[in-house]
Amino acid sequence: MAEVLLPRKMEIPNDPSKFGSPDPLHVLAVDDSHVDRKFIERLLRVSSCKVTVVDSATRALQYLGLDVEEKSVGFEDLKVNLIMTDYSMPGMTGYELLKKIKESSAFRQVPVVIMSSENILPRIDRCLEEGAEDFLLKPVKLSDVKRLRDSLMKVEDLSFTKSIQKRELETENVYPVHSQLKRAKI
Amino acid sequence: MDALIAQLQRQFRDYTISLYQQGFLDDQFTELKKLQDDGSPDFVAEVLTLFFEDCVKLISNMARALDKTTGTVDFSQVGASVHQLKGSSSSVGAKRVKALCVSFKEYCEAKNYEGCVRCLQQVDIEYKALKTKLQDMFNLEKQIIQAGGRVPQVDIN
Numbered sequence: 001m002a003e004v005l006l007p008r009k010m011e012i013p014n015d016p017s018k019f020g021s022p023d024p025l026h027v028l029a030v031d032d033s034h035v036d037r038k039f040i041e042r043l044l045r046v047s048s049c050k051v052t053v054v055d056s057a058t059r060a061l062q063y064l065g066l067d068v069e070e071k072s073v074g075f076e077d078l079k080v081n082l083i084m085t086d087y088s089m090p091g092m093t094g095y096e097l098l099k100k101i102k103e104s105s106a107f108r109q110v111p112v113v114i115m116s117s118e119n120i121l122p123r124i125d126r127c128l129e130e131g132a133e134d135f136l137l138k139p140v141k142l143s144d145v146k147r148l149r150d151s152l153m154k155v156e157d158l159s160f161t162k163s164i165q166k167r168e169l170e171t172e173n174v175y176p177v178h179s180q181l182k183r184a185k186i
Numbered sequence: 187m188d189a190l191i192a193q194l195q196r197q198f199r200d201y202t203i204s205l206y207q208q209g210f211l212d213d214q215f216t217e218l219k220k221l222q223d224d225g226s227p228d229f230v231a232e233v234l235t236l237f238f239e240d241c242v243k244l245i246s247n248m249a250r251a252l253d254k255t256t257g258t259v260d261f262s263q264v265g266a267s268v269h270q271l272k273g274s275s276s277s278v279g280a281k282r283v284k285a286l287c288v289s290f291k292e293y294c295e296a297k298n299y300e301g302c303v304r305c306l307q308q309v310d311i312e313y314k315a316l317k318t319k320l321q322d323m324f325n326l327e328k329q330i331i332q333a334g335g336r337v338p339q340v341d342i343n
Contacts (some may be wrong), residue, residue, distance in 0.1 A: 014292075033240075033270065033273055033277070034236045034237045034240065035233060035237050035274040035278060036274070038236055039277050042221045042233075046221055088269070115277060117269075117272070137279045138273065138276065139217070142220070
């Protein structure tokens with residue numbers, strides 16, 4: 001006799017937003033200038049992002065767990081959606097930070113945006129070649145941040161949508177024959 | 187009280203416009219004001235405070251680097267501080283300070299000692315002048331609020 005699988009009480013509402021909206025984007029901002037840190041933090045907060053600000057590339061690596069030689073893996077559970085870094089910083093530059101991030105397994109997928117007060121084409125090219133998502137001229141505009149956020153939100157929405165669809169598929173496996181659940185229209 | 191508020195608001199508006207017209211401030215300052223709201227009412231004042239702290243620190247660095255009594259002048263060191271000041275002034279809309287930094291940077295690159303010393307003196311005067319002007323502007327804001335009014339949005343154009 002087949003075992004009857006008692007269905008778990010699973011409520012699948014038609015409205016996907018009942019799962020809760022996607023988390024706000026978490027941005028790590030790196031700049032040695034106190035003025036610019038304050039400014040970028042405000043730009044990001046006004047754009048509904050969660051912000052972590054650090055004053056050097058070294059501190060950024062510490063935050064990401066990439067500072068220890070053996071651990072070029074990084075903190076796997078840390079969710080950072082975007083890294084915005086100044087180019088010219090004492091010690092390690094934004095370019096060097098970009099390279100380290102792209103070498104790490106945990107964070108190489110995270111878009112890195114370089115900010116600079118100087119419009120130097122070879123510099124821009126070098127950064128883009130190394131995998132920078134974008135290169136922004138300082139002072140950064142609110143419209144720049146909004147544009148970045150919107151393009152990233154699309155990616156987040158896509159993965160959020162996929163996680164809803166995955167949840168639905170799992171539900172169908174629980175109710176193999178009796179799936180009378182309406183698929184949520186996304 | 188209303189007449190007082192209206193008068194203060196007019197003074198504030200005129201004063202703010204004059205700061206732009208005289209080249210003390212540029213569009214970036216306007217952008218800073220846009221980022222201020224009831225939730226962060228002191229944002230502009232806070233950023234400007236950081237900027238003036240930067241001015242003190244960087245100008246002191248430049249003076250030290252330009253001090254011939256300690257040995258030969260390291261123009262790249264002077265230039266590094268000028269670059270930082272140029273960045274900060276650009277970020278807050280301090281138009282005259284930024285323009286001075288542009289000239290200052292050129293003198294550094296040309297290793298022109300007299301030019302650098304002149305720029306150092308001017309940048310010191312300029313940031314202090316801006317600081318005084320902005321303090322007067324913030325005071326007017328305070329007076330408007332204390333009188334029960336709202337600080338008007340000033341349309342520069």
